[in-house]
Amino acid sequence: MITVFVTLTAGCSSTIIDTHLAKPATISAQDSIVVLGRRSGIGQEIEHKFIRCVGKSLAKNAVDFQVVPESTFVDGMYPYFENSTAPININDLGELARIPAVIRKLQEFRVRYFIWIVGSTETTDASGSMSCAVGPGGGGCFGLATWSEEADYEANIWDLDNLELTGKISTETEGTSYLPAIFIPIPLLARVQSNACHGMAKQIQSVFR
Amino acid sequence: MAVLLLTVSACSRSLIFDVETEIPLPLTEQIPATLGIYYPEDFRTYSYQENSDDRPNWAIGIGASQTALFDWLLSHMFKTTVQIQEFDQPDSGIDGIISPELVKFQFAMPDETKIDVYEAWVKYQMKLFDRNGALLADWPITGYGKTAAEFHSNDEEGLNFAINLALRDVGAKLVLGFRSIQGVPTWLAASASECQTEIVNC
Numbered sequence: 001m002i003t004v005f006v007t008l009t010a011g012c013s014s015t016i017i018d019t020h021l022a023k024p025a026t027i028s029a030q031d032s033i034v035v036l037g038r039r040s041g042i043g044q045e046i047e048h049k050f051i052r053c054v055g056k057s058l059a060k061n062a063v064d065f066q067v068v069p070e071s072t073f074v075d076g077m078y079p080y081f082e083n084s085t086a087p088i089n090i091n092d093l094g095e096l097a098r099i100p101a102v103i104r105k106l107q108e109f110r111v112r113y114f115i116w117i118v119g120s121t122e123t124t125d126a127s128g129s130m131s132c133a134v135g136p137g138g139g140g141c142f143g144l145a146t147w148s149e150e151a152d153y154e155a156n157i158w159d160l161d162n163l164e165l166t167g168k169i170s171t172e173t174e175g176t177s178y179l180p181a182i183f184i185p186i187p188l189l190a191r192v193q194s195n196a197c198h199g200m201a202k203q204i205q206s207v208f209r
Numbered sequence: 210m211a212v213l214l215l216t217v218s219a220c221s222r223s224l225i226f227d228v229e230t231e232i233p234l235p236l237t238e239q240i241p242a243t244l245g246i247y248y249p250e251d252f253r254t255y256s257y258q259e260n261s262d263d264r265p266n267w268a269i270g271i272g273a274s275q276t277a278l279f280d281w282l283l284s285h286m287f288k289t290t291v292q293i294q295e296f297d298q299p300d301s302g303i304d305g306i307i308s309p310e311l312v313k314f315q316f317a318m319p320d321e322t323k324i325d326v327y328e329a330w331v332k333y334q335m336k337l338f339d340r341n342g343a344l345l346a347d348w349p350i351t352g353y354g355k356t357a358a359e360f361h362s363n364d365e366e367g368l369n370f371a372i373n374l375a376l377r378d379v380g381a382k383l384v385l386g387f388r389s390i391q392g393v394p395t396w397l398a399a400s401a402s403e404c405q406t407e408i409v410n411c
Contacts, residue, residue, distance in 0.1 A: 045326075045355065045356075045357060047357070047360070048360065049360075075233040076233070077236060078232070078233035078234070078235055078236065078377075078380075078381070079235055079236070079377075079380060079381030079382075079384045079385055080236065080381075080385075082377060082378060082381040083374070083378065084353070084378055084381065084382070085381050085382075085385060100238070101236040101237065101238060102236060105236055
C-alpha cells in the first residue's frame with residue numbers, strides 16, 4: 001500500500017490529498033475510465049459539476065486512456081446505473097457484469113475502470129456585512145464579507161477486468177473568500193471546489209501511470 | 210441626497226408548467242409477447258393542482274410525461290405493444306394488459322427542506338391482467354428524485370429536474386423488477402408456451 005500526501009496551497013485555499021493504492025493500475029490507450037458521482041445516500045449530494053470537472057480535467061490530460069462522460073455513461077447503461085440501482089460494491093458490479101446486455105454495452109464503452117466519487121463542498125462560516133445604495137448621482141457598496149468553504153471528496157477506483165478495488169483517493173480542501181467593497185465589490189475567491197477537482201484529477205491521473 | 214435602498218424579498222408566486230422528461234433507451238432483453246397498455250381516465254392529462262398560501266395557483270402537468278415514460282419503456286420491454294381503449298373487451302391478439310395508476314405525487318421546495326433541495330416522490334400501482342381482464346399481478350413502484358437548489362436557476366427548472374429523476378427511478382424499477390413480481394413468471398411462461406404453439410402472434 002502506498003500513501004502519498006500532497007499539500008497544495010493556491011491563494012487562500014489548501015488541499016490535502018491522500019492516496020491508498022491496493023493494486024497497481026494498468027490501462028491501455030484503447031481502454032476507458034468513467035467518473036461517476038455516488039448519489040444513493042441521504043443528505044448532501046455530490047455536485048454534477050464537480051464530477052464533470054474531474055472528468056474533463058482527466059480527459060484533457062489523459063494520453064494513456066479515454067474518459068467517458070458521466071451522463072453519457074449513465075444514460076447508455078440505463079437502468080443499471082441510476083441512483084437507486086447502481087452497484088454499491090465490487091460484488092454488485094460482478095453480478096451486473098454477468099448480464100449479456102450490460103456486458104455488450106460495457107464493451108462498447110470499453111470501460112476498464114470505474115471511479116466513484118462521494119462528497120460535497122459546504123460553506124462552513126460566513127461573516128461581515130455589506131450594504132449597497134443607489135441615488136440620483138450613482139450608487140455603490142461598502143463593507144466586507146467573508147466566507148469559508150470546505151470540500152471533502154473521496155474516490156474509489158474499481159477495476160472491472162479483475163473485479164477488485166484498485167485504490168482510494170481522498171481530498172480535503174478548505175479556503176476563505178473575501179469580498180471587500182469600497183464603491184465596487186472586489187471578489188477574492190478561494191476556488192475551493194475547483195482546487196479540490198483539479199487536485200483529485202491530477203492524483204487519479206498519476207494512478208494510471 | 211435621496212437614497213434608495215434596494216431590497217429583495219421572497220414572495221409566493223404561481224408555478225405552472227408541464228414536466229418534460231427524457232428517458233434513455235433501456236438495456237433489456239425484449240419479452241416475446243404482445244402487451245396491451247391501458248391508462249386509467251385522466252392519466253394522460255393529469256395535472257397536480259394546489260392553491261394554498263404557500264403555493265398559490267400551482268399546476269404541474271405530469272400526464273404527458275408519465276404516459277410517455279410507460280409507452281417508451283414497455284415498447285422496449287415487449288416485442289409488441291398496443292394501446293387498449295376499452296378495458297372490458299377481451300382481445301385474443303394480446304397476451305396481457307398492463308395498467309399503471311398514479312396513486313401518490315408529492316414534492317418539496319428548497320425552503321421546505323433542511324438541506325436546500327428540490328425533492329419529488331411518485332408512487333404507481335401497477336396491474337397486470339390476462340387478455341380477458343383477470344388480474345394476474347398487482348404491485349407498487351415508487352420513484353424518488355432530489356437535486357440541490359444551487360444547481361438550478363429557478364423553481365420550474367429545479368422541480369422539473371427532481372420529477373424527471375423520480376420518473377427515471379420508476380422506469381428503472383419497472384424494467385429491472387418486472388420479471389420477479391409474483392404472478393409475472395407464470396404469465397411469461399404461459400405466453401412463451403402459446404408463442405411456441407402459435408396460439409398468438411409473437
